[in-house]
Amino acid sequence: MNGSAIAAQGLRKAYKDKVVLDGIDLNVRTGTIFALLGPNGAGKTTTVNVLSTLLTPDAGTALVAGHDIATQTKAVRAAIGVTGQFAAVDELLTGEENLLMMADLLHLPKRDGRRVTAQLLERFDLVEAAGKRAVSYSGGMRRKLDLAMTLVGAPRIIFLDEPTTGLDPRSRRTMWEIIRELVAEGTTIFLTTQYLEEADQLADRIAVLDQGRVVAEGTADELKRRIPGSHIRLRFADRRALDVAAQVLRGATRDDDELALRVPGDGGVRSLRALLDRLDAQSIEVEELSVHTPDLDDVFLALTGHGNKEVSAR
Incomplete structure (x- = not known):
């Protein structure tokens, strides 16, 4: 599809007799934020794992950055970054050392690695903490460092799995601003979140996943208008x-x-x-x-039967 960063059709995934994804279709336009919501066990993390080539689908096709996830896995991985639910930083290393390590893993020349590291420390307001071990970082600082490590390779598409879980309101809003800045620069964000407010604030489009199927998709306003009230x-x-x-x-x-x-x-x-x-x-x-109009919690309750303000993103 023209203008699509991610285009998936009929994705299916099952574990023995447990169907996790039941033929989902997704279209994420380049340079936008796409949020995937759903109750516990809906299949959101499985979707991320399939699209990022960590899992092989049982059926269906998907193009990520124009590359087939089944036959062009290296090209897909070169174009994406993945930030999981828990900060994947080495706590024994300093913030700067974590970034330099990621640059080495990506085989960046030493000079480029140092330049990118300095830029990211500045961008994420981690310059003063750069020489401190990550074990001493607050939750918000670890999440920022984790996302900074994802950006070392300048990915065109970033999968964010619950990027603000456990953060205080101030740190959460700081992350929101960083995400908006990335999109303004042309990056595509595929977001799963347990905060309905987060999807409402950030997402250009939202898909609601329930029992392995996409039960609704649209902008936040479009979804709200579907609900009586x-x-x-x-x-x-x-x-x-x-x-x-x-x-x-x-x-x-x-x-x-x-x-x-x-x-x-x-x-x-x-x-x-x-x-x-x-x-x-x-x-x-x-x-x-x-x-x-009803808020996203009303939408979520009507579509899935779960009305909590926070929902699991697994």
């Missing part, structure tokens, strides 16, 4: 305007104290335009308009 809130300047609007918009819920009407609707551009046209036809002026 969306409405448009209209507030008016005075009681007269409210009375007239209530007559025009029969079926709306009225709030006399707030001089407001709650009108069922998906909040899409077409429905909003139709609603305002009806009010304009009666010369009714709206003081304030807001669109209210």
